[in-house]
Amino acid sequence: GAVVSQHPSRVICKSGTSVKIECRSLDFQATTMFWYRQFPKQSLMLMATSNEGSKATYEQGVEKDKFLINHASLTLSTLTVTSAHPEDSSFYICSASWTILQETQYFGPGTRLLVL
Amino acid sequence: KNEVEQSPQNLTAQEGEFITINCSYSVGISALHWLQQHPGGGIVSLFMLSSGKKKHGRLIATINIQEKHSSLHITASHPRDSAVYICAVRALDSNYQLIWGAGTKLIIKP
Numbered sequence: 115g116a117v118v119s120q121h122p123s124r125v126i127c128k129s130g131t132s133v134k135i136e137c138r139s140l141d142f143q144a145t146t147m148f149w150y151r152q153f154p155k156q157s158l159m160l161m162a163t164s165n166e167g168s169k170a171t172y173e174q175g176v177e178k179d180k181f182l183i184n185h186a187s188l189t190l191s192t193l194t195v196t197s198a199h200p201e202d203s204s205f206y207i208c209s210a211s212w213t214i215l216q217e218t219q220y221f222g223p224g225t226r227l228l229v230l
Numbered sequence: 231k232n233e234v235e236q237s238p239q240n241l242t243a244q245e246g247e248f249i250t251i252n253c254s255y256s257v258g259i260s261a262l263h264w265l266q267q268h269p270g271g272g273i274v275s276l277f278m279l280s281s282g283k284k285k286h287g288r289l290i291a292t293i294n295i296q297e298k299h300s301s302l303h304i305t306a307s308h309p310r311d312s313a314v315y316i317c318a319v320r321a322l323d324s325n326y327q328l329i330w331g332a333g334t335k336l337i338i339k340p
Contacts, residue, residue, distance in 0.1 A: 157330040
């Protein structure tokens, strides 16, 4: 099946710094990518949907200036957590679909962020 | 009431047992996903269903669209099957977003 990778898999950073997480589709062109966040013992929460070449659509309550999403190519989307705070510590997961009409989403392995 | 309900929330079984995890939903859907999340957090997509039944190895997933219900079965369960199993649906008017169940934590004891 299709493969989606994320980098880094784990990151620890100091409060106030920015962290970039990459999501790559390795063997297909991802027209649409989704970014999720998961708090401990909770289900995934959709943060935003991004389509290649256009601005991301953020879910209600998600700060677009804090969580910058760039989907500059059909194989790469990035999530940048700006001025990270300890409450941003979470598990971030991306998924990708190859056409806007395609229902299949392929999930990345996730990135665990710890902000000290 | 959540739009996607999973049962049981927790399940502990002995190695070799037949496992069933259920997912009920209250909205019209275009697809249903079963996902597996291991303790480290990584998510593996197991199945995507829109009708009928799918099988992959020891895993079987079924869906009944009329009854708005899906089941995930594991035959000859093994300790390595221990994980959280998550059901997620794509609602017909969801703009491609998934609505997530709370997950079922499965522990298989040797």
